[in-house]
Amino acid sequence: MYRYDAIDATLVAERVAQFRDQTRRHLAGELSEDDFRPLRLQNGLYVQRHSPMLRVAIPYGQLSSAQLRKLARIARVYDRGYGHFTTRQNLQLNWPRLEQAPEILAELAEAGMHAIQTSGNCIRNVTTDHFAGIAPDEHVDPRALAEIVRQWSTFHPEFAYLPRKFKIALSGAEADRAATLVHDIGLHARRNGAGELGLRVIVGGGLGRTPVVGAVIREFLPWRDLLTYLEAILRVYNRHGRRDNAYKARIKILVKALGPEAFRDQVEAEWAPLRGGESTLTDEELARVSAHFAPPAYEPPGDDDRALACHLAADRAFARWVGRNVHPHRQPGYRAVTLSLKKTGVPPGDLTAEQMELVAGLAERFSFGELRVSHEQNLILADVRGRDLHALWQRARAAGLATPNVGLLTNVVCCPGGDFCALANAKSIPVAEAIQRRFEDLDYLHDIGELDLNISGCMNSCGHHHVGHIGILGVDKNGAEWYQVSIGGEQGLDATLGEVIGPSFAAADMPGVISRLVETYLDLRHEDERFVDTAHRVGLAPFKARVYGERREVAHA
Amino acid sequence: MPRHVIRHGRVIGDIWQVLVPRPGERPEAVALPEGPLAVSLAVWKARREELLARATPVGVRLEPGDDPAAIAADLPRLALVAVHFPRFADGRGYSTAYLLRRRHGYRGELRAVGDVTRDQLFYLQRSGFDAFQLRDGADPHAALPSLRDFSVAYQAAADGRPPRFRSPLPGDPRHG
Numbered sequence A: 001m002y003r004y005d006a007i008d009a010t011l012v013a014e015r016v017a018q019f020r021d022q023t024r025r026h027l028a029g030e031l032s033e034d035d036f037r038p039l040r041l042q043n044g045l046y047v048q049r050h051s052p053m054l055r056v057a058i059p060y061g062q063l064s065s066a067q068l069r070k071l072a073r074i075a076r077v078y079d080r081g082y083g084h085f086t087t088r089q090n091l092q093l094n095w096p097r098l099e100q101a102p103e104i105l106a107e108l109a110e111a112g113m114h115a116i117q118t119s120g121n122c123i124r125n126v127t128t129d130h131f132a133g134i135a136p137d138e139h140v141d142p143r144a145l146a147e148i149v150r151q152w153s154t155f156h157p158e159f160a161y162l163p164r165k166f167k168i169a170l171s172g173a174e175a176d177r178a179a180t181l182v183h184d185i186g187l188h189a190r191r192n193g194a195g196e197l198g199l200r201v202i203v204g205g206g207l208g209r210t211p212v213v214g215a216v217i218r219e220f221l222p223w224r225d226l227l228t229y230l231e232a233i234l235r236v237y238n239r240h241g242r243r244d245n246a247y248k249a250r251i252k253i254l255v256k257a258l259g260p261e262a263f264r265d266q267v268e269a270e271w272a273p274l275r276g277g278e279s280t281l282t283d284e285e286l287a288r289v290s291a292h293f294a295p296p297a298y299e300p301p302g303d304d305d306r307a308l309a310c311h312l313a314a315d316r317a318f319a320r321w322v323g324r325n326v327h328p329h330r331q332p333g334y335r336a337v338t339l340s341l342k343k344t345g346v347p348p349g350d351l352t353a354e355q356m357e358l359v360a361g362l363a364e365r366f367s368f369g370e371l372r373v374s375h376e377q378n379l380i381l382a383d384v385r386g387r388d389l390h391a392l393w394q395r396a397r398a399a400g401l402a403t404p405n406v407g408l409l410t411n412v413v414c415c416p417g418g419d420f421c422a423l424a425n426a427k428s429i430p431v432a433e434a435i436q437r438r439f440e441d442l443d444y445l446h447d448i449g450e451l452d453l454n455i456s457g458c459m460n461s462c463g464h465h466h467v468g469h470i471g472i473l474g475v476d477k478n479g480a481e482w483y484q485v486s487i488g489g490e491q492g493l494d495a496t497l498g499e500v501i502g503p504s505f506a507a508a509d510m511p512g513v514i515s516r517l518v519e520t521y522l523d524l525r526h527e528d529e530r531f532v533d534t535a536h537r538v539g540l541a542p543f544k545a546r547v548y549g550e551r552r553e554v555a556h557a
Numbered sequence B: 001m002p003r004h005v006i007r008h009g010r011v012i013g014d015i016w017q018v019l020v021p022r023p024g025e026r027p028e029a030v031a032l033p034e035g036p037l038a039v040s041l042a043v044w045k046a047r048r049e050e051l052l053a054r055a056t057p058v059g060v061r062l063e064p065g066d067d068p069a070a071i072a073a074d075l076p077r078l079a080l081v082a083v084h085f086p087r088f089a090d091g092r093g094y095s096t097a098y099l100l101r102r103r104h105g106y107r108g109e110l111r112a113v114g115d116v117t118r119d120q121l122f123y124l125q126r127s128g129f130d131a132f133q134l135r136d137g138a139d140p141h142a143a144l145p146s147l148r149d150f151s152v153a154y155q156a157a158a159d160g161r162p163p164r165f166r167s168p169l170p171g172d173p174r175h176g
Helices: A006-027 A033-041 A065-078 A098-110 A143-153 A223-240 A251-258 A260-271 A283-291 A304-314 A316-325 A353-366 A386-398 A429-438 A442-448 A507-524 A531-538 A541-551 B041-052 B068-077 B092-103 B118-126 B140-148
Strands: A045-047 A052-056 A062-064 A082-085 A091-093 A168-171 A185-191 A197-203 A215-222 A334-339 A350-352 A370-373 A379-385 A453-456 A470-477 A480-487 B004-007 B010-013 B017-019 B037-040 B058-062 B080-085 B109-114
Touching (some): A006 A033, A006 A098, A033 A045, A062 A065, A065 A082, A065 A098, A065 A353, A065 A370, A082 A353, A143 A223, A143 A283, A185 A223, A197 A223, A215 A223, A215 A260, A223 B092, A304 A316, A304 A386, A316 A334, A316 A386, A316 A442, A334 A386, A353 A370, A353 A379, A353 A386, A379 A386, A429 A453, A429 A507, A442 A507, A470 A507, A480 A531, A507 A531, A507 A541, A531 A541, B004 B140, B010 B140, B037 B041, B037 B080, B041 B058, B058 B068, B080 B092, B118 B140
Parallel strands (some): A453 A470, B017 B037, B037 B058, B058 B080, B080 B109
Antiparallel strands (some): A052 A091, A082 A091, A082 A350, A185 A197, A197 A215, A370 A379
């Protein structure tokens, strides 16, 4: 993974000093809340329901064991002993004190981490595929390009006060595991017929109040032009994006208003004078950054498959976990493992300091001391030998991190919701937990098969409910919390936005509603058909009939 | 008390007057005061010949929505371009500055005015501004250290610094 050099370390240290002085001036009354707000946001500090929230950047989701131990220490010393992993591969601490924020940032800097641009109307943390570099379906390892984009966007002076936040996601694989079509910019790294590296450029995707699947504005951008082209897109957006209404300020609204073709023409016109200029990437730079992502020292294939087969035959619970939480690897003998942060009763994505330390140790013991955060709010050990899987599983299970539910209904993607977030209309964590309890029977859960359930506590859609096979959105009606349900959403290259099934429900009804949706699917499914496929084939009507036919009296207008 | 501005890293007295017509005032008819004068784009368009004929320096003040291309041909004759920030969170002026410097080759004084505070100075400077008139009541002397918040940068902007990958560290073996 990327290791800081002197320049990276200097920048982060100078940022800590800058923010320390800004915080001091704010606490001394020299810097008003209005003036301080964008400064603290660009250092990851929100003001939440109970206290500030600090969002730590985990660039494109990559962490070392040492960094995870540092996060554990910070959670323990400055917070309440846990952290929350987000859908954008970051870590949120819910209870830090503002006065201590500069200290926390200084500790992060010691481990080569920061909270820069994790909030505010600027270019946010770039995200990518959690199987980058190891996935069998990968065309190009996107991590070096992601790091190059991270560096370019960090403290970009021209783009720190954009109309609204700006998110970039990058994927290099056949499947899209980075939600690239619902980002402000999505990039698909590819090689063309001549073997040259380039990127498909997608703009104007997004969730939130106005969900949109992005539009391709360039099929193949030569990689050396990546930064100049991003600069052109950002400049067009910075100058022409709406600033009169925060709900209409994302780039998707500009792209929609102009039409993707006219938007592309403006970008191309802005790009023409930049093309070939000093920000054009060099072979040396790509080689320098790529060297940080060289494959680890894999051992030659051994008896991994045989050892694994023995354990699979002997242990059904282990086999169930392997079936869901272990993923193919391009290196013979190796697998990738998802440590599920979706155990029933634990808020989705939460991890205690003790678990962080344990996972850091597992990564060291089994996966070259590195791990990744997935946008589904789980942790990934990317390079595990097949013969080590059983030992890893036993340790993970003892720590509550081996729920065999990746891709299944209880792997709920969920924002912090009204329990923590000041923006939320409704709580999301208790709804997730009630649904998880309803589907605790593993045989039933596995029989239902692949089902993405996403919950957002408000229209900001941090839980990506629009692209859940079942999506739940918390809404406020006259001060009461209600939940709107949609079905048929899908992430990936076939990204589809779900359709609302009808009037919303009270929290207590939600497990029953989800049960009836699932029963409808089980009644109607064809063989090997996932929930979302059935929903697309049969449409909303049978689901609505089952849900509302029996429950008309509680449905709310 | 005379107004002060920060220019090239020092606090100096301000010689400029700025003329922006009030609502209802016609740019064609507004009185032009004596001395160095910067005017709104509307006044510049209406009174360009008259202003260029004066013996004293002239400048233009751009609003966030003004296209810098509108004054590109006149830039060699302008001693000041002021870019107005009605709210510091409105970042359009950063792109205006970039375009003036890098696209249109402006070499004269480029001044950020309006809701400008010390915590924006570093980015403003990197975007091409060399002069700053802080918001009313702010102490320009206290703000000077913020121009030096960072000693290194990753990316190129409009301050002449190359991107880091074109500026090897002294003695860095990776760059031979």
